Amino acid sequence: MPFGNETTETLSRILDTPHLSSDHPLGAIVDASFAARGVESRRTTAPKVCWGAERFHLQKSAIYARLAPEEQHAVLVRLTELNLSLSYFIEKSGHEYAAKMIQTSSTLEEKTLYALFANEEATHLRMFMNEMWFTPNTTSHFHPVLPALAEAIEWGGRDTLVFVIQVLLEGFGIAHYSGLKETCMDAGLKTSLASILRDESRHHGAGLVLAKAKRPDAETADQIFELSRRFIRSFETAHWIPAAFDATGKPLSSEERKRLFADLDFGTTLGARMARLREMFEKVNYRELFERLESDGAFRVTSV
Ligand SMILES: [Fe+2]
Numbered sequence: 066m067p068f069g070n071e072t073t074e075t076l077s078r079i080l081d082t083p084h085l086s087s088d089h090p091l092g093a094i095v096d097a098s099f100a101a102r103g104v105e106s107r108r109t110t111a112p113k114v115c116w117g118a119e120r121f122h123l124q125k126s127a128i129y130a131r132l133a134p135e136e137q138h139a140v141l142v143r144l145t146e147l148n149l150s151l152s153y154f155i156e157k158s159g160h161e162y163a164a165k166m167i168q169t170s171s172t173l174e175e176k177t178l179y180a181l182f183a184n185e186e187a188t189h190l191r192m193f194m195n196e197m198w199f200t201p202n203t204t205s206h207f208h209p210v211l212p213a214l215a216e217a218i219e220w221g222g223r224d225t226l227v228f229v230i231q232v233l234l235e236g237f238g239i240a241h242y243s244g245l246k247e248t249c250m251d252a253g254l255k256t257s258l259a260s261i262l263r264d265e266s267r268h269h270g271a272g273l274v275l276a277k278a279k280r281p282d283a284e285t286a287d288q289i290f291e292l293s294r295r296f297i298r299s300f301e302t303a304h305w306i307p308a309a310f311d312a313t314g315k316p317l318s319s320e321e322r323k324r325l326f327a328d329l330d331f332g333t334t335l336g337a338r339m340a341r342l343r344e345m346f347e348k349v350n351y352r353e354l355f356e357r358l359e360s361d362g363a364f365r366v367t368s369v
Pocket residue numbers: 156159185186189261265
């Protein structure tokens with residue numbers, strides 16, 4: 066798997082696919098297709114807050130408490146923006162993933178499964194876009210999982226992808242989306258998240274069935290090891306909360322960052338994240354791979 070310039074190209078090709086201009090005639094046809102599926106276009110034009118301070122445990126932070134109300138608002142808007150952006154990129158990559166899986170399927174049922182999967186990911190993307198007052202790009206709304214995701218889809222073999230995308234990422238994603246749903250303050254988005262979760266459980270369930278049906282060969286096992294290690298590291302090093310303080314115009318110093326992590330008990334949050342990722346290996350009995358990752362220190366919390 067390549068690194069460097071090729072990574073950047075893969076990232077842009079898969080995740081920064083441009084949008085047509087809003088007056089392009091194809092837009093009306095896409096809108097009509099969504100409307101036929103009960104998804105109306107109701108794109109938000111102004112910044113808003115979909116998750117409050119409690120979602121991020123910010124009520125426990127002395128640094129957050131000291132901010133002026135408009136600065137606190139700016140932090141929460143930025144956190145909403147980052148959460149919506151990550152979902153946008155994941156759903157966008159789902160189009161590419163489903164296309165690759167349709168092409169490499171050897172039975173009709175598998176092709177049908179992934180054709181429906183593509184339909185659902187496109188619907189999820191539209192649901193998230195309905196809440197967005199901005200169009201993200203992988204620079205302004207970067208998350209460390211994005212390069213790993215783009216490269217996995219570009220270079221991963223079919224059996225590798227079934228595990229890393231449908232078992233590991235979608236399994237982890239279900240817990241993430243369900244947390245977002247529980248704490249969402251926007252009624253429309255909350256309803257969308259409930260419907261997205263029902264689809265994602267099926268995607269994950271199909272991944273479990275396919276992964277259990279076939280033991281990975283040596284090459285697949287090596288790819289799964291390498292990609293899982295990158296995905297796990299990317300979730301361990303994803304620190305949005307301190308980065309969101311930049312929106313106040315006063316980025317945190319390294320001392321303040323440490324204080325924030327201590328107030329939020331962020332080490333425990335990361336530990337829970339690692340435990341959820343671990344579970345995915347148990348679900349498909351990938352004991353050897355799990356032990357290989359464990360002895361490599363893949364699940365260790367080191368960043369806070
Ligand atoms: Fe999705």
